[in-house]
Every structure is written in structure tokens, then in C-alpha cells.
Amino acid sequence: MFKRIVVPIILLGCLLINLTGCGGAKDTIKIGLQGPMTGDYAYEGKGFQNALNMLVEQVNAAGGINGKQVELIVEDDAGDPTQSALVAQRLVDAKVVAVIGAYNSTATEPASEIYNEAGILHVTPSSTAVRLTTKGFPRFFRVCFLDDRQGLFAAKFMQEVLGAKNVGILHDNSTYAQGLAEETKHYAETLGLTVGFYDAINPDDQDFTPILTKIGAANLDAVYFTGYHSQAGLLLKQSAELGLTVKWVGGNAANNPVMVEIAGIKNAEGVFVTTEPLPKDLNYPEAQKFVADYKAKYGEEPDSVWTIMAGEAFNVIRIAMEQTKSTDPATLAEYLHTQMKNVNGLTGPILGFDEKGDRLGTIHVAYVIDATGNFVLYEKQPSP
């Protein structure tokens, strides 16, 4: 009896719950959020959701956008490309006009094709892979910055803040570090710096004496190392042992306390790291308000820059809708491409978007390691 009757009834019951899950349609502006609510990146997905729930509540309390309430539809892609394609189709079926997401580039890519075909405005807060905007999708934007912008920032930082004329660049042959090193070299030369040293170490190397000797002989003002934190720690330690006085700057792969642990605090003190800032270090009134509201609502500050970036994605969509008095994705995309210039965003000024949909400018900042071995925001930053 149990098997034949009870089990099917339970199953049917579950199905019914599922089918009645969709609510009635009102005259609202539907905006989708796609992100990893479960899985390895669940922390970031929850940050997306928190940020957007808060902003949508604020907007609705203030009367909505163009007099219409905003309805946020959240879908979980678990950071996985298959689930991403599925939830993207769910959002298309739910008739959203714009989607914010996904978190990682691997999940954003299949979804972006589906949104492109459905003609939906798609803004990713955090997928930085260069290839995403090379497909000619007219309604795809990102409010984060491409990987190559860090190279520009590092070159500017060394020139403007450190006053360097002759710089060295060192990478570790990994795809990411090599790419960043090449971009930095390109921008450094464009800015008129001399790249007096450009070389690579291998990811397994432990003894850097030969390469450090070359760096010492090259008479450099600063060296930018784009590799990962453990080797950065060893480099700093051995550099101090050899008595080098050159200024070290690390990329965001070095932004890890392990680097200080390996190098020792006295060798790491005064070393710079270029990276995306923590939300609390964003020195703009809009960012400070976001962080304060977030803390008031959820009891903790947002730890990830991508949380505030998700808010920025919503912000950009809201501004476009208010300025064009429209929710038509084509009109919104047109506005973002051509007319949105120098708007104060949550994450600093939004200079605009280029024809591919990439945000202009950069968000990277320089941190310095203080006498206690902590990363603190450096008081001088290059011009934006």
C-alpha cells in the first residue's frame, strides 16, 4: 500500500507546489538576477542578492522607477554553465526586461547568448573575461573593469605616485600573470616609461637569486610582479637578503596575507599591491551610503567588491530607465552606449561605456603593507 499509493501522492503534491509557485502578474518592471546562490561561489551570490534586495526596496519605497514598482526575480545558476543556460531561459520566459549577472565568466557566457537572442538588456557585475564583449552583443554591458585595466593602473601608479622612470615587470608564465604583465608593459611604454627589465620566473622556482641579481643590475625605480602571493613572498624575502632597494609592487594575485607571512613583516613593509578595493575603501559618498545602508540592514559590511558592483549594475539600469522614461531594452542599450557619461555611480564615476559594452576607466587602487603586516589603502593614488 505504502509504495503504490503514498509515494505517488507525495510526489504529486510536490509537483503541485511547484506549479502553483508562480505569482500573478502586475504592472511592474521585472528585473532578473542570475548568480551563484549555491555552490563554490555562494558567498558572492548572496552578496548580489542582498545588495539588490536592498536597492530594490529603497527604489520601491521611493515610488519605483517611472512610477512603476520593480520586481526582482532571482535565479540560482550555481556558477555552472549548464544551470546558467537553464535559468537564463527561465528569466526570458518570466519576461524580464533586464538581467543582472552572472558572477563568473563561465556562467555569464552561455547566458549572454540567450539574453542576446531574446533581446534583453544584460549587465554583468563581475565577469571580467575579455572575450565576453567581443561577440558583438549590442545589449551586453559590464560595470566591472576588464583584466587589462589593472595594467594601466599599475603603470600610472608607478609613474605618478612612485615617480618611477625606469620600471621592471616580472611574471610567472601563468596565463593570467603573463597577460597582465603584457598589458602593463604596453601601457607603461604608452605613458613614456622605460621598461628596463621584462622577464619571467617559473611557477615552481624557489631560488630567485639569478633573476634578482639582474633586477639589481638594471637600475630600476620599481618592479611590478604580476604572479601569485607565495612566490611574491619569497621574492621579497630574497630581495631583502640580497640588499636590493628597488620598490616592489604586486598585482592582485599577490593580495593575500600569505605573502606577508612568507616574506616576514620587515621585508614586506612598504610593498604595494594593486587590486580591486574593498567596498569600505571606496571613497565616494554613494559608496559610503551603500556600505552604511548595507550594514544597517544586514548587520555586516559587504566584504566583496562584487557586492557593490551588483548594486552598481542595478543603478545603471535604473538611471537608464529614468533618463529614457522607457523599459525597452533597445532604448536602454542605446542610452548606455551613447549618452551615459560622467554619472556618479556607487563605485565611483561612471565615465561611460564603449561600443563593446565595457565600462571606461578603472576601479583598481593601491594598498601598502604597514608596519604590522596589514594591507592598508595607500594615501596617494594616481589620477583616474
Place this chain on the structure above:
Amino acid sequence: MNLSWLSRFRERPWLWQSGLILFAILLPLPLGDYYRTVAWRTVLYIMLGLSLNLIVGYAGLFQLGHAAFYALGAYTAAILNLQLGIPLFWTFPASILVAALFGFLITRPILHLRGDYLAIVTIAFGEVVRLALVNNIFGITGGANGLSGIARPRLLGLEFRQPIYHYYLVLFFLLITIFAMRRLENSRLGRAWLYVREDETAAEAMGINTTQVKLLAFVLGSGWAGLAGALYAARITVISPDLARFMESVVMFCIVVLGGTGSIPGVFIGALGMVTLPELFRPLKDWRDAWLGVTMVVMMIARPEGLWPSRRVQLELQESEAPHG
């Protein structure tokens, strides 16, 4: 319970078989793209389940790293397409061959292992494949980000872009798979697998080359999973090392075991339970994954032999209880 209407169907298998095929062909027409994608994914997992069923169901060998071969097939198709520009359909045979070759190389030295020992080795192999892909082996797998930008397959000028095309594509391969499986089930090889599963020593005494038939189960099953991987790459166009993660292997294993080990309809039911229902339960949000746990516990208590056990097993049971006159 009177089963006469059931046995009537059994006497005319073409009746319900063609009915099912017709249903599968008509199914996506009234559905939206989301449900078409769900249907696509279900059919793909049925294929994966059937391929694993060869190894676990027929030959009775524990394979808990099956997702590795699925990933190998997907990566083979992707790499050939991205590096050499070979159209996706032409990469399918290579995907099958590469997955089958790895199936051969990996299982040849470990075939003498049985049960849990074999399971441990296959889990380890699955992890080795995943980690090799994450570490960008030979610089062609794209590391943790995986590979993207795989060109959509084309056939006679038709680009496979819409979910419905991909549904029919996997359905086509599924029908071939089922046909092949039915033939295999009743072939000399299929019977040899059955004997090996039931009693390896006796099978050997009967003159069956047990090493060879077990190896064949692994090679065929792995190659088939490779084909499923290539079909996945064709649809999603982005692949990542997550394809080879342990959870994927577990899902495939559960599809075979929950549905009824060694049974083709069982794999269908297993895929519906493990892949389709959790997807349809998406509105339940965080409670969604709880469904899997609850079903498994209920299943193990209510029907440990699976929802639709192999007919051969059923017949054996019936015969032992009430022999025919």
C-alpha cells in the same frame, strides 16, 4: 493484481515503443525554451545513464568516476574545434575514441579489482582528470575557467542554435543508443556480462574471457559517455572542469541504481528523478536539494531494487516463485 493488459503490451512491444518515440518527438513542440532545455538535459542524462548502465548494470562493475569520460568527450570536441577549427559534428567520432581509449588505458590495470576497491580507484581517476583539466594540462584545457567559444554545429546549412534543435539532436542519438543497448542486451556479449556479474568464477569456467568482456563494458560505456560530452559541448558552447566533478559521477550512478540496475526503462525513471524533478523544483529555492536526499532515503527503504528493475531480474524472480506450466 491482474497484469493481463500489461502482458498484452509486452507481446506487442512495437506498440508502446512507437508510442513513446512519438511522444518524445512531439514533447517539445508545445513547450517554451526553458522546458525544452530541461527536456534536452534529461535526454542527455538518460544517454549518460545508459552508458554507465553498461558498466554498472550489465557487467556489475562499480564505476564512480564516469563523469571523467563525459568531460573527456566534451574537451576533445572543444579542443579540436577551437584549435584546429574542425566542425563540431566531425569531432564526435574523436570524442568517442578518446574517451574509449582512456577507458581502456585506465581500466586495463585495475580490472582484477572488485566492488569497493574498484569504486575507490574510479573515484580517484575522476579526480585526476578534473585536476588535470583545472591545471591546464598541455596548455590546452584553459585551466579552471575551461574553454569557451565553441562553434555551434551546422548540418546542411542549418545552425544548431535553438534549444529544440539540440533536443532533437540528443534524441536522435538516444534512439540509436537504446537500439544498440537492446541488441547488446541479448547478444553473446550481453549474456557474457550477465554471467560475469552473477558469478565471475563460473563464467570463466564456462569459457568466457572475463577480462576481455569486462574491458569491453568499460570501453564501450566510456566511449558512449564521451559522445554525450560532445553533445553537451555542442549545446552549451562553454565547458569547465566541473563536468568531471565527483557529484556528476554520483548523479549518473544514482540514475542507474535508483531506476533499477541493468534496466533501460529504469534509467529513464532514474534520470527523471535525479535530473528533471530537481530542475522543476527550482522555485522551492534552498529546499530543492533536500528533494534528492529525501528521495534516496525513501527509495532505499521502499524499493531497494530500483523503481523499474531489469526485466530479466523480474522474470527470474517470477519463475522462481511460480514456474510456468
